[in-house]
Structure formats: structure tokens, C-alpha cells
Amino acid sequence: MKSITWISGIIGAGLLVGYSLRLAATPAMPVTAPPAAVSADNGQYKVGDHLQQNPDLVATPYKPSVNSDASYKEIAWESLIPKDWDAMKPFKGLKLDKLQDDDPRAEEALWKAKQYWKNAPIDPSMDGKAIRIPGFVVSLEREGEALKEFLLVPYFGACIHVPPPPANQIIHVHSAKAVKDIRTMDAVWINGVLKVDHSDTLMGSAGYSMTSIKVEPYLDKSTQ
Amino acid sequence: MSFLFPLAAKSAWNRRYTLGLMLLAIALSSAMLLGIERVRHEVRDGFTQSVSGTDLVVGARTSPVQLMLYAIFRIGGATNNMGWDSALKLAKNPAVAWTIPLSLGDSHRGFPVLATNFDYFRHFHYGDGQALQMAEGREFADVFETVIGAEVAQRLHYRVGDHIVLSHGMGSMHLTDHADKPFVITGILARTGTPVDRTVHIGLDAMEAIHLDWEGGAPMPGLTIKAAQVKKFNLTPKTITAVLVGLKNRAAVFGVQRDIGDDSSEPLMAVLPGVALDELWQVVGVGENALLVVSGMVVIVGLAGLVSAILASLGERRRELAVLRSVGARPFDIFLLLALEGLAVMLAGVILGVILLTLALLALGPFLSAQFGVTLHPALPAAGELTLLLWTILAGFVASLLPGLRAYRLSLADGLTPRL
């Protein structure tokens, strides 16, 4: 009986020290995980994964609403594309079904479509909207160990293994308060007022930016 | 009842030789635990502060982490060089606001030599967007002029106007000197707390100049070109190590990165510094966690040693406990007495550990600063470290309860007349 008390006491002490180590250890990083490249696979998302959002968001364009998180309305990434922009425009006039296999025009049209998509414009009407949107982080600047500036992109692995998103699918975020425990390719929600940046480069309107008042981790309910 | 504290302290002091060893074990293990935590955070801080406002680091195709480590932090293995033409092309890219070419390879008494141009002093930022400042003197203008970092000046006691000779290659082995072409120090940079402090800066033309009569890493025997004659030759570099790139629009970084990677004229890659560092920490993090776990286990071993030392002494203390009972100590007082002893040694051990760590950091700080350009501050424990400390003390407290409990039960059984 006494020996049980001693042994359980030592184990209790050990558990306490172990728990404190867990609090101090590199967050969100299982001790036994193999050292993989950041963008290859963080166990939860695969390259190209999008984050789940309400499917209705895609259909309805942005409308300021009374619900959801004190006036920051959740939007889908598609809302950032100008409503009148048509991705299929380079294919207009080309009847794909009628072409022979290996017809160089198909290849050429596809290349044009990729360039077209790469240079897609932003939607100026989104300027000043208070939005809430989930995405993946690409770290830019840190303050000590806390992240203060980053890019938000719609899908996982958007900087190494797959073509990068076009300008209207990237948000340049400055966090009002530097955020701890966030690394590249972590999934987060951001809340803030969207700003459309104009610059005088040949690329026309430069892109979306925001000072985010809240950055919080995205918790995928379906896998929990 | 409060006089139990001095009683426990005197009791522990009485057995200071045995308990002293346990105290040392706890001190060392908590110093190690704290030290790992401290170094971990400070190193990360130091690295992330080393470069600010740089959107891309461009170099030959190699591992992104290696390029970052070599080009920015000037440690690790050398990467392949990239062509000067590519650097010029990059500077002309309409999306690019500024570029800083970097070339590494030489050293001076253990400090790396960086060849660059005026854009470095103009556009390089660190920390919270801070620009480089000259503490003394001016930037290099002529070929054999150099600007050194604050750490180099302090460690080697250099002043503006001193002459120095550069060595070929990096590393501690005996290196060949560029003795025929000494440099004069024209400026010393203000301290930044980054690898800039331990760098010797020269012009790209100077880097070419000192290697004019060299081939394949060694001087060509018989061929000498004097320092005064170098300007007669073309001092434009042919290859450099890397280029730091700042864009007009940060959000356009992916497009530019893609373009550089797709460029078929030279196999180059462009690295986002923030992303590469995150990748580095992910890899290093595994090792760090392992170290933390090991330290935690050592703390537990120290605690177990302390508990067993106190438990072992209980046998010979039964008469003493009976005497205490006879003068009015309750069994609970006996329990407290023993538990307080353990707790007192534990606390003393942890405090001693913090002191040891501070001393170690004071001693090692300059060395680490010189080697890696990372400053370690021997400050009081920060929030995360305090959490670790408190949990350790709590663990020690729980462990101390054990001898207390044992003494409690013994006292109940023995009463005034222990049967030994």
C-alpha cells in the first residue's frame, strides 16, 4: 500500500513535469513527427486542399449582414474575383470537342488561359468591406517569434508545389497584434477590413490587403 | 506553527552534505531545462530579426534552408554560385523595387567576408524595419576599402583607419591570405544584434580584385598583379552567391518566384525568407522537443534522488520525531516538517539553477555572439520559462509530500516510544 503511494507520487511528479514540457514545446508539432518540408503535408491538409466554407457563400455575392462575429461577414474566396470576369474567355470561339487530339491550338489556348488567369484583375468594389475569411498562411515578417505580416492564400501548398494563386486570390495581411504559434501553411481565420491597393506598376491594380484585427486558428470540424 | 519553517531549514542544513548533492542535481537539471528553453527562443528571435523587408532570396538551386543559412546568416555549407547576368536581369524586373547582390567565400580571422555594393547600405533592413547605421566612418568607396560590423570591431579591437588582410575561404584551418592586397577600414557599423555585426563588408569589385591572380582557389605561382594595378582590369563579378530582392508589391511575390524558377537561362530558385525559416524551425523543433523531454527526465531523476535521500533519513529520525511529538507536535506538523524540507531543497535547487544559467549565459554569450551572430540575454526568466519553473517546483512539491506522508504514518504508529 505504501509503495503504491510512493510510486504514484513519483509518477505524479513526472506527469507534472511532462505536462509543463508540453506547454513549452514547439506547438502543434508531435514529438515523433518526421521532419517533412513545410508545404509537403502537415498531416491534415494535402497540396491543393481548400478550406471548407458554407457552399452558399459562393453563390451569393458579398452582402453586409447582421450575423456572424460582430459585423465581419464571412465570404468565400470566389467573392474576391470580379463578378464579370470569365475564366473561360481564352477558350471562347474555340470548340474543344471539334478539335483533333494534339491540335496545337488547344495547347496554345490553355497557355493563354493560364496567363489570363494569372493576370486576373481584382474587384475594386470589395474595397472597405469588413470580411472574415479562412485561408493558409505564408509567413513574411515576424516580431520575435510572433507573426505580424503574412500572405493569406486559398489552398494548401500554394508556394512550392502548385502554381501560385492569381493576384485576386491573395490577401496581404498585417496583423494588428503579432500572433504566436502560427507557421507557414497553418490554416487560420482572419477578420478585418479589406483594402484594394493600387500601384503604378504595369500590372494595374496591385491586390488586396488588410490589417487584421483577429487571427485565429481554423479548426476543421469534420476531422474532429 | 510557522516556526516549522526554520525548523525544517535547520534540519535540512544539518544534513547538508547529503542533501547538497541532491540540490546540485536539481540545480543543474533545472538550469538545463531553462537553458534549452531560453536558447531555443533567443535563437529563433535572433534569426527572425536578422532580415526584414526582404521578399525573396535568390540563388542557385539548392535547399532553401541552406541558401538562407549561408546567404543571410553566413553559416553552414557554401552553396553554388549564380551568374551575374541573372542578377542584372532581376534588377530590371518591373516588379522588383531593389536588389542587393551578395558574394561570400573569404574570411578574416574567423569572421566571414561579404562582398556587396551600395544597395546593401541603402536597402538592407533588419529587426523591426531598421536600417543599417554607421557608428563611425563611411561606406567603402574605393576598391580596397572595407566596412566592418560592430562585433568584429569589438573583438579584434579595430578602429577606422586600420589595415587588415583577408583570407581565402572560410573555416578554421590554415588559410591562404590575400597578403598582397590589404584593406583599410573606412567604416564601422552600429550594432544590430544580427550576423551583420560579425561580417566584414567589401565591394564586389574588391572581391574580384583580390582573386585576379588566383585560379581554382589558389594563387597562380609566378603571376602577380599588384594592388595598384587592379583597376586596369574588369572588376565586374562573373558569379555571386545570392541576391536579396525587395518587391514593389509584397503580394506579387509568388508570381516573381515562379518566374525566377521557370527561367530557363539559369537554374535558379527564389526563397521566401519567412517560409524557409518556418521550415527550418519545423525540422529543428523535433530535436528541441527531444532535448526538452530529456531535460525533464533529468529533473525527475533529481527529484527522485531528493525524495529517496529524505526517505532514507527517516529511519534514524524516529526518536527525533517522538521527541517532537512529546513537546506537542501533531502528526500533521510532522508531515509538514518533512514536506517543507523537500520543498525547501527543491526551491533552493531551482533558484540555484537559474543563477547557474545566468552565469553560463554571461560566460558563453560573447562566444555565441561571435560565432553565430545571435545574442543571448541573461535576463530574468520570461513568461514561458516561468511556467516551466513553476511546474517543476510543483512537481517537487508533490514529490516532497511522499516523505511527509511516510513520516506522518510513522509518527502515528510510533507515538512517544518508537520501537526500533
Place this chain on the structure above:
Amino acid sequence: MSNAAIALRDISFTWPGQHTPTLALEHFDVQAREQVFVSGPSGSGKSTLLALIGGINTAQSGSVAILGQPLDTLAAAKRDRFRVDHIGFIFQQFNLIPYLSILDNVLLPCRFSAYRRERALAQGADLLAAAHALLRSLDLAPALWTRAVTQLSIGQQQRVAAARALIGRPEIVVADEPTSALDSDRQQGFLDLIQHECEQTGASLVFVSHDQRLAQRFDRRIALNEINRCAHAEENA
């Protein structure tokens, strides 16, 4: 009866885990200011008796009253307090706490008992003065007071223990074989000191010993194995 410093009635005590009682007696009384010699070889229930008087244990049946206070109505913590308030103990050896000074040892009861503390302060200007006075009257020279416990002879240690038992003038002093570790020529001297001091302070003395030569000095002598029915049974078994 109401004068009795110690009054035990119809006691039957069995140690936990035992099947037969170790102590069974009808009555055991010690009056105020009385000095009693209790003889009891090992096995006669001596430790049990001391444990009951000290309030360490309570008897399964019967009553123990110290200075009129029945001990079984007190909670364990109160009994511990009551013990130090009114009883001073002297053991056979290892009486002193080795990591405390002589004076700290003497003053131990005053730390646990406010009652003893106040009574000690009435004896001298402060606690230290009271301790000094007591040590002097027990034939311990001031030069010894600053020594470490381990540097004293057994005789000196026993006298320091006596001082501890007497500080603050408790009403009862219980001495459990205090002379057994001493040289025979010192034993009488020690007994003289104890008895003298108890007379001075008006304390009752319960002196437990197997040494019959010392018994001569006491007016009242009790043989524990005569009044303890269980001891009888053991001896006859």
C-alpha cells in the same frame, strides 16, 4: 478525585492489529504535587500507559483524565496541544534535537504551547532568561550552553532534557527511564535534581524505572505488572 493530576479508570487498551489487550487496569491515580515511582519491566504495558497519559492513543474502554480533563472528549489535535501545555517528558536517551541549539531545545515546548510560554515568561525577563535560570538550577554551567548537542555528555544531555520538560512549569513531569543510560554514580544526582525542581515548581512527577535503588527515594511506589491484569496474564503464560 478532583485533585488528581492523573486519573485512569477501568482502562482496557489493545493496540491496533493485536488480539489481546496490553493494558487493563482498574485505576491509576497521581495527585497534584505527588511524586510516584513506577516500576515496570518491558512487556508490562509501560509504553501503553505513557501513550495513554500523553494522549497519543485513546483507550477502547475506560477513561483517562488529566488535571480533571477527560482526554477522550478532545480531538486528536487538541490532545497534542493539551499534552504540551501540561506535561513535560524526559526519555531514556536521544532526548535532544541534534540540529537545534541547547537553548532552542529547552524552549521547544514554548514554541508549541502558548500556555507554557506565558508561564515561562513569568519566570524570567524573557524566554532566554527563563531557560538560563532553569539550566543553572540543573547544574549546567553557562559555558556549556553554546555547545552543540553532540558535544555534551549523556548526563549533560539528560539535564538539558529535564530543563525542557520543566520550562514553563507544566503541572506534570513524566520521566521514562531517564537514568538508565547514565553511570550509576550519576543516577542519584540526577534524581535529586529532578525531584528538587518538581518540588519547587509544584509539579507531579511520574518516574518510570526498573532500578529499585532509586525507588527508595519515593514515597509512593507502583509496580505496573501488579496492577496491569494483562501483564499478569503474560507472565503466567
